[in-house]
Amino acid sequence: VGEAVVRVQPFRLSAHPVTNAQYLEFVRAHPEWRRSQVRRVFAEAGYLSHWSGDLSFDPDLASSPVVRVSWFAARAYCRAQGGRLPT
Secondary structure, three states: OOOOOOOOOOOOOOOOEOOOOHHHHHHHHHHHHHOOOOOOOOOOOOOOOOHHHHHHHHHHHHOEEEEOOOOOHHHHHHHHHOOOOOO
16 A cells, blocks of 8 residues: 655744743733633633733743643634644
8 A cells, every 4th residue: 555645835833832921921912811801612711720810920930831721712822923723
């Protein structure tokens, strides 16, 4: 059985995960993605639950990857950066 060759167009993928500090800048610019503002259809109750507030988290987390975000929030972040989620 022969293997099919599939050509893929060149693409770029970030080499580093999005940090809490980077995501904070996003939610500052897009208040609809703040923990207290996000519509529950787009994020579960645990969304950004490791943050102490809408715009605050433990300073030790600033350079750590952001976690507890939804697929919708990740997609919105990528679009705001001029990118998209990988498929």
